[in-house]
Amino acid sequence: MQYAGITDPLAFRSVTRAHVLAWRRDLELRALAGATIRRKLAALSSLFESLCEANAIQGNPVDGVKRPKNESTEGKTPAIADHQARALLAAPDASTLRGMRDRAILATLLYHGLRRAELCALHLVDLQERRGVRSLRVHGKGGKIRYVPLHPAAAGTIALYLEAAGHGTEKAAPLFQPISNNTRGAGRAITPGGVYQMLTKYAAGVGIEVDGFGPHALRATAATNALEHNADIAKVQQWLGHANISTTRVYDRRDLRAEDSPTFKVAY
Numbered sequence: 001m002q003y004a005g006i007t008d009p010l011a012f013r014s015v016t017r018a019h020v021l022a023w024r025r026d027l028e029l030r031a032l033a034g035a036t037i038r039r040k041l042a043a044l045s046s047l048f049e050s051l052c053e054a055n056a057i058q059g060n061p062v063d064g065v066k067r068p069k070n071e072s073t074e075g076k077t078p079a080i081a082d083h084q085a086r087a088l089l090a091a092p093d094a095s096t097l098r099g100m101r102d103r104a105i106l107a108t109l110l111y112h113g114l115r116r117a118e119l120c121a122l123h124l125v126d127l128q129e130r131r132g133v134r135s136l137r138v139h140g141k142g143g144k145i146r147y148v149p150l151h152p153a154a155a156g157t158i159a160l161y162l163e164a165a166g167h168g169t170e171k172a173a174p175l176f177q178p179i180s181n182n183t184r185g186a187g188r189a190i191t192p193g194g195v196y197q198m199l200t201k202y203a204a205g206v207g208i209e210v211d212g213f214g215p216h217a218l219r220a221t222a223a224t225n226a227l228e229h230n231a232d233i234a235k236v237q238q239w240l241g242h243a244n245i246s247t248t249r250v251y252d253r254r255d256l257r258a259e260d261s262p263t264f265k266v267a268y
Contacts, residue, residue, distance in 0.1 A: 012051060017061045020044065024065065034068030041067050077251070078210045079220040085110055087206040088199075097164050098179045102198055104157040105176055105190075109215060111151035113222035113240050114138060116192045116215040122175040123189075124168065127158075140241040148239060223251040 001007075003023050004015060020041075027037045045062035052060055080088075089106055093099035108119055118138050126137040127150070134150040150158075158175075162168035165177070174189030195215055203213060210217065219240070226236050237248040 012048075013057050015048075015061050017063075017065065020061050020065050038067045041065060077216045077220045078212050079224045079251075080208060080210060080213070080217060082225065084206070084208050085218075085221055085225075088202055088208070091202040091206050094160075097161075100157070100161040100164050101176060101179060102202070104154070104161040105195065105198065106202070106218075107151070107154040107157045108136075108176075109218040110222055111154040112136060112138075112148050113219045113226070114148075115140070115219060115241075116195050118241075119176065119215075120174075120189050120192055120195065123171070124162075124173050124175055125171040126175065138241065144241060146238065146241050220251045223248065227252055 003026060004011075004019050006012065006015075023044075024037065024041065027040060032040075041062060045060060048057065048060040048062055051057045089103065089110065092102040092106070094103055105119065108114060108122075109116075114136075118140060121139045122136065126139075128135055128137050128147070130147055134155060136148045136150055138146050138148055140146055167173045167177070170187075173187055176190045178188060178190050178194060192215075199215055199218075200213075223236055223240060226239070227233060231239075233248060233252070234245065237245045240248060240251070242248045
């Protein structure tokens with residue numbers, strides 16, 4: 001709207017393909033990544049499709065406007081190896097409340113592929129039983145709810161943490177809470193920043209030095225591990241809460257397993 005000088009909603013009727021092409025060129029001159037430009041054009045196209053559905057305009061001016069090609073089908077989020085994941089899970093000191101909480105957080109991320117924000121949004125009431133299976137009710141993007149069966153290994157770490165933390169019966173309380181010398185959370189949820197700091201501390205402690213490593217890397221690790229163990233990719237898509245299966249394929253790192261390289265088949 002700013003670029004096209006739109007101040008009145010009726011002015012959307014005057015937007016043409018030439019305006020969109022000029023905007024795309026402006027985005028390119030600003031040196032934005034191809035993925036960013038594609039996303040912006042997709043958002044604009046969705047807006048005009050909605051206006052068409054409402055019979056507010058005649059035709060979508062974004063139709064036919066070419067978008068930058070994908071530089072690669074490989075995502076930028078790394079995945080770590082299984083032995084690194086095991087080292088992370090074992091890193092927290094399980095004799096302390098903080099260590100029990102951190103181990104439960106790491107297990108929840110690694111065994112269920114949750115987004116960091118989804119983990120922070122979990123409350124005790126989200127630990128539910130569905131058809132006889134203990135599950136997590138996950139609040140995903142766009143307000144979408146999905147149910148993820150709770151892995152037994154993660155269930156054990158969560159139970160130990162809740163028993164020590166003392167808020168296991170407070171259904172309305174956040175599942176994972178901050179821990180400090182002055183408070184045990186006071187009913188607040190751990191923040192995404194707190195999860196990031198916690199993870200990077202343990203990663204450094206076990207020697208994980210991977211470019212781009214963070215909480216999302218654990219999501220890619222979980223997806224890759226599930227696919228390596230013959231999980232159906234359509235099921236993994238639902239499990240991760242992806243709207244499109246092409247997004248799930250970006251998380252698949254099976255072709256990057258160094259141990260499968262021909263390097264290790266060479267023998268002299």
